[in-house]
Amino acid sequence: MYVIAKKTLKQLREQGRYRSLTLPFGLDLSSNDYLGLADCSALREAAIYYFENGGVAGAGGSRLLRGHTQEHQELEAFAAKAFGATRTLFFSSGFQANYALMTTLPMRGDVVLFDEHVHASMRDGLVAARARSFKFPHNDVGALEDLLKRHRENAQNIWICAESVYSMDGDQAPIAELYELANLYDAMLIIDEAHATGVLGEGGRGLAYDKICKKHGYERLITLHTCGKAMAVAGAIICAGEEIIDFMVNTSRPFIFSTAPMPVQAVLVQKSLEIILSTEGEARREKLAKVCRYTQQLLGGHGGHIAPLILGESKRACEVATHLQNQGFDIRAIRPPTVPEGISRLRFSLSAKLDLQNIEAFASAYSKAIKQAV
Ligand SMILES: Cc1ncc(COP(=O)(O)O)c(C=O)c1O
Known part of the structure; x- marks a missing residue:
């Protein structure tokens, strides 16, 4: 069992699929807290x-x-x-x-x-x-x-x-x-x-x-x-x-x-x-919808609150994620087995906590990051 685990971990590293636990940091672009309620009073x-x-x-x-x-x-x-x-x-x-x-x-x-x-x-x-x-x-x-x-x-x-x-x-x-x-x-x-x-x-x-x-x-x-x-x-x-x-x-x-x-x-x-x-929920949904529309305008996609940025191979998704994380954007690479082979991605998750400047800053950093990645 111990031998199998070691081999699997080695393979995961080689395939760019190795995962580790990372604490939240910087700007939240990856949680499912779509309405920004997690830290509400x-x-x-x-x-x-x-x-x-x-x-x-x-x-x-x-x-x-x-x-x-x-x-x-x-x-x-x-x-x-x-x-x-x-x-x-x-x-x-x-x-x-x-x-x-x-x-x-x-x-x-x-x-x-x-x-x-x-x-x-x-x-x-x-x-x-x-x-x-x-x-x-x-x-x-x-x-x-x-x-x-x-x-x-x-x-x-x-x-x-x-x-x-x-x-x-x-x-x-x-x-x-x-x-x-x-x-x-x-x-x-x-x-x-x-x-x-x-x-x-x-x-x-x-x-x-x-x-x-x-x-x-x-x-x-x-x-x-x-x-x-x-x-x-x-x-x-x-x-x-x-x-x-x-x-x-x-x-x-x-x-x-x-x-x-x-x-x-x-x-x-x-x-x-x-x-x-309540009306507060309605206001938060309206704010989220505005953020979604602006994201669609800058990055394309279907305009929903989960905006996948498809990058292909796991290693490329990880590389782009690392570039962005180094600039304070908390966005994570999603790789197989969560998604099929060849469509690894960044799962760009939008929330009512974000404002339009956040989206602009991210879109600009993202376009630079994909140019730098192999
Ligand atoms: C579609 C879907 N169903 C169920 C779950 C599981 O929910 P929970 O995180 O509360 O265990 C998730 C979580 O990621 C999900 O995305």
């Missing part, structure tokens, strides 16, 4: 208030034991109202929630059809799942329909999985078309709203809220809202119908056999959601 004050009024640190057990607290219950009720869902379930992280969805809901005899760009947490869940799963080419609704036609007759249930905004390319899924297909072929649609929650849709509720929930509810839909990105805390909220959540509470191993999230995490997520839904 309202969240800090909510945490202080909670602890100064006798709040406990840890939940002390799993949700089905003594770990279920008032704070979890209140957050779940608040989130259900906010997202128009019958019920919601709060998890410690988005990874855990996606893993729980994939390992709990699809049964033996079911089929899962997933977009090839869905997050590692869904894919890892599918590796451990009981159902068979098949990927379809990214955003290819025609290919998905072919798979639906092929499997509808023999599959017990069919689950379609996609993200509303894809984490590495920042592009959007054709959500309305996916829902139409789910309806047509009697399938259930699972949408991971990790990078849309807080940023897109009415009141920052995500894309499925506008395009599906408002009209059709959650009968054929499950959404997942991670709380560590625009919400700037940690955790994830699954929104679904009553039976799905009840089933997860009763049978989901990642939910049952894990200590509940810290109660203060629920307090902060609720506070963050309140801000996101």
Whole structure:
């Protein structure tokens, strides 16, 4: 084992894929704190208030034991109202929630059809799942329909999985078309709203809220809202119908056999959601949209808050990143296995904390850095 690890690390270094932990520095161009809420005083004050009024640190057990607290219950009720869902379930992280969805809901005899760009947490869940799963080419609704036609007759249930905004390319899924297909072929649609929650849709509720929930509810839909990105805390909220959540509470191993999230995490997520839904949230989204438009003007791309700057080979992406980091821009190279071979990139992540001068300075440094890199 020790020998294998050594060899792997050597290979990773040679391929320009070696990773190490780096503390945040300089101008944040890489976090998912899209609305700039992580250091807002309202969240800090909510945490202080909670602890100064006798709040406990840890939940002390799993949700089905003594770990279920008032704070979890209140957050779940608040989130259900906010997202128009019958019920919601709060998890410690988005990874855990996606893993729980994939390992709990699809049964033996079911089929899962997933977009090839869905997050590692869904894919890892599918590796451990009981159902068979098949990927379809990214955003290819025609290919998905072919798979639906092929499997509808023999599959017990069919689950379609996609993200509303894809984490590495920042592009959007054709959500309305996916829902139409789910309806047509009697399938259930699972949408991971990790990078849309807080940023897109009415009141920052995500894309499925506008395009599906408002009209059709959650009968054929499950959404997942991670709380560590625009919400700037940690955790994830699954929104679904009553039976799905009840089933997860009763049978989901990642939910049952894990200590509940810290109660203060629920307090902060609720506070963050309140801000996101308020006029302050709206103002932050407007600021972010302005930053996105200016970035598109200077650097091209689709104008979203995740702006990938594709550089090709890992080594080139690392070299450009280093040039920029040396000038105080905290931007990181994204390499395989996170993205496929040959499309390593800088994941330029925009936020409401940035101003137009920041974007100008970055665009100028970036154009110099790519000229200098081999
Ligand atoms: C699309 C997507 N889903 C789920 C997750 C996992 O969420 P968390 O970071 O809360 O574990 C991520 C995190 O990077 C993500 O990008």
